[in-house]
Amino acid sequence: MKHTSYRLLLSSLALAYIFTAAESAVAGTCANLASLGLPDITVTAAQTVPAGNYTAANGQTFQNLPTFCRVAATATPTSQSDINFEVWMPPPGTWNGIFRGEGSGGSAGAITFSLMANAIARNYATMSNDNGHTGSNWSFSLQPERVNDFGYRAQHVTTVAAKAIIKSYYRQQQEYSYFYGCSQGGHHALMEAQRYPDDYDGIVAGAYAGIDWTALMFGELWTGVHSDTGGTASALPQTQLNLVTSAVLKQCGHQDGGVATDAFLADPRDCHFNVQRLQCTPGQDPSTCLTPGQVGAVQAIYDGASNPRTHMQIWPGFLPGSETFWREVLVGNPNAPGGSSASFFKDGVFNGEANFSYLNINFDSDVALTNNKPAGSGLTWQQALDANNPDLSAFRRHGGKLLMYHGLADPFVTPLGSLDYYTAVIGANGHGPNAVKDTQSFARLFLAPGVTHCGGGPGANVFNGSGNLGGPEDSNHDVFLAVRQWVENGIAPTRIIGTKYVDDKPSNGVAFTRPMCAYPQLARYRGAGDTNDASSFVCASDNNDPNGPIIADFGTRETVLGYADLLFFP
16 A cells, blocks of 8 residues: 555656646646646636626526636546536735635536635635546446545645646736645545645645545445434334433533523533433333334434444444534435445446345445456555544654644544544654644644534534635634644644524524634633523543544554544543
């Protein structure tokens, strides 16, 4: 794997040199970029878009955008590749000198125009790509090189191309480069930090789906199979999920410095809730309890996917307090259980297999089959798709800063995956009591109580970035501006204030604010002051809460969780 990474780095350096040589041949006007000659790049459009409303290629209309230069292009790093991307650039007189790459979501094969519109309105040069395929059906994987494009390559080659286009247009390179992504975008954020550490100076990785993509797919399937394909006995209607969350809050709502009136848990890892207490007794109103099958389904989702033979954790389960949101993505669709994993297995791993059934997928042998399935360029699916490498030393040497965040009520990608990865980064960064603080010099994790996937939920769920808007745009309230402050001024974020709006509508006013703290610190109520005001909360060291069994792909308990005690310091 190390040799593979070395080859990728050499290839990246060579590609950057070729791009630099080619980019100076075109005059710095938008229309002339159509003839820009870059290796493996075909420019399909170069136009000046006038100020006003703009309808993007996907039909989305964005209002009141400023004038910008739009370049559409296709990258073909291999004969199977077909990576479509766009670069939008403000006029030279208004550009702020910064390039921002944009992430995507799920298995989506689509350019994220909404994030580009956000960026261009704020005078960033911006780029987004479609990950090398169209739509979210995994039949694209029949062309193995496209698995590599989706996993890691598309973001890199389009980043290099975007920088060349930017330099040709402005006749100067960007002063700083940033990447912002949540969910699948968080996955690609970590791929960039791990594989291409010189692409970006600052990276925001939110709710990073697919740190271990193949394991995540088994985790999603596990949730769907245990709740949706077992018949009515294990089905989990919304009323029963609400019942579980209500019982969880009643038992644990006051713990860990939270506020008793909160509709969420401050630290759900401390909530040792026994779902069996909700099992129906003879004659009990069924709307007030759970059947034995429902109890088993909830417990399985808490436990997460594991190997039935070795009992090793494949992917962690969800945390107490997230139950009422489970039907948002992974629960409630028996025909396609498990969100992105449904097409991943049916159309990807087992494409064309006769009599395919989700119930026949084996959480032992089929894990190895999936991991070892051939991708392109001599890699396996695991090597092409999983962003597991905790060694970020090259990114650190580049001067890069990594800001990670995750909602503790996420019902799609469990925050325990983020905790496992961050713990592994600490373990890879050194030994002894200074390992955590040393890691925090370039990589920080923020956990958001009561926040679901990339935003939403009953917690303080607005902290901007670019896909989660409405709050104040400053480094104290905005994860993207916080990483900019860190990179450009050397001021590391210690807390980021989230905002909860009444009915989640900024026009209705603020319901409350609450800080996210740099892990391992978490927000704690001071014991006095307005509970709706973030100033009444402090960032305090947490007690040693276990995160559960480590994901098998991150290493053994001795090599990774052996550092867990380092996460709790005065």
